[in-house]
Amino acid sequence: xxxxxxxxxxxxxFLEAEAKLYLGELQPAIAGQKAADLSQVYGSQFVAxxxxxxxxxxxxxxxxxDSFRPFIQAAQAATGPTAYQAYMSPYQQDVISSTLQEYDIxxxxxxxxxxxxxxxxxxxxxxxxxxxxxxxxxxxxxxxxALQAQLLQQGFGQAQTAAQQNFANQMNLASQLPALxxxxxxxxxxxxxxxxxxxxxxxxxxxxxxxxQLMQPLTAAQTYGQGIMGLISGYPTTTTTTxxxxxxxxxxxxxxxxxxxxYRALR
Numbered sequence: 126x127x128x129x130x131x132x133x134x135x136x137x138x139f140l141e142a143e144a145k146l147y148l149g150e151l152q153p154a155i156a157g158q159k160a161a162d163l164s165q166v167y168g169s170q171f172v173a174x175x176x177x178x179x180x181x182x183x184x185x186x187x188x189x190x191d192s193f194r195p196f197i198q199a200a201q202a203a204t205g206p207t208a209y210q211a212y213m214s215p216y217q218q219d220v221i222s223s224t225l226q227e228y229d230i231x232x233x234x235x236x237x238x239x240x241x242x243x244x245x246x247x248x249x250x251x252x253x254x255x256x257x258x259x260x261x262x263x264x265x266x267x268x269x270x271a272l273q274a275q276l277l278q279q280g281f282g283q284a285q286t287a288a289q290q291n292f293a294n295q296m297n298l299a300s301q302l303p304a305l306x307x308x309x310x311x312x313x314x315x316x317x318x319x320x321x322x323x324x325x326x327x328x329x330x331x332x333x334x335x336x337x338q339l340m341q342p343l344t345a346a347q348t349y350g351q352g353i354m355g356l357i358s359g360y361p362t363t364t365t366t367t368x369x370x371x372x373x374x375x376x377x378x379x380x381x382x383x384x385x386x387x388y389r390a391l392r
Contacts, residue, residue, distance in 0.1 A: 179317030200295035
């Protein structure tokens with residue numbers, strides 16, 4: 126009958142005990158992983174929200190979208206055919222009245238000269254004196270009207286210039302305001318982003334800690350198992366060979382074969 130060979134690895138008692146201990150720790154660790162509430166280690170609670178400075182930047186950006194409108198409206202008010210009236214000097218009429226009054230006084234001082242010239246020419250009280258005085262008065266009135274028109278035109282021009290200057294100022298403010306607001310918003314955004322990044326780093330560290338705490342039982346069991354498997358794989362293999370005992374028939378046949386061989390040898 127053919128020989129039977131059986132090969133198996135036999136562990137020493139201390140390794141067998143450690144392997145059982147490893148399995149005893151691995152099973153609850155795996156069960157704990159399956160039952161774990163992943164929302165405790167993953168979720169929005171580990172995402173940093175907007176920093177207050179960033180929120181202020183958003184608020185100012187939203188409020189500044191239409192902030193230039195008042196300046197545009199003020200600029201529009203400085204245009205049109207009657208816009209100059211708002212920029213007329215409140216003292217213009219007083220200035221004109223005083224100037225014309227002084228002009229009249231100075232104009233009256235010229236009449237005695239005409240009378241004196243007529244007297245010297247022997248035409249005092251005559252027609253020539255009347256004509257000279259009439260011409261003088263007409264010229265004085267023309268000059269007075271021209272002076273008044275000049276004063277009015279000067280006031281109008283100054284009012285027009287003031288209205289145009291105000292229009293330019295309002296338009297300049299309307300164009301500069303977004304840039305100034307943009308600089309302020311950019312500063313708030315930059316500072317807020319730095320603080321948000323710091324907060325995110327803190328939350329990420331907390332998340333990593335919770336993940337390590339959740340994985341710690343399984344990680345420890347796996348590390349322990351790797352050590353056990355290393356010892357097992359390095360332990361020598363024991364080979365056991367088993368050969369069954371011959372039966373009575375096999376013994377008798379063997380004895381007969383032996384005797385037959387002896388008999389042939391003697392013949």
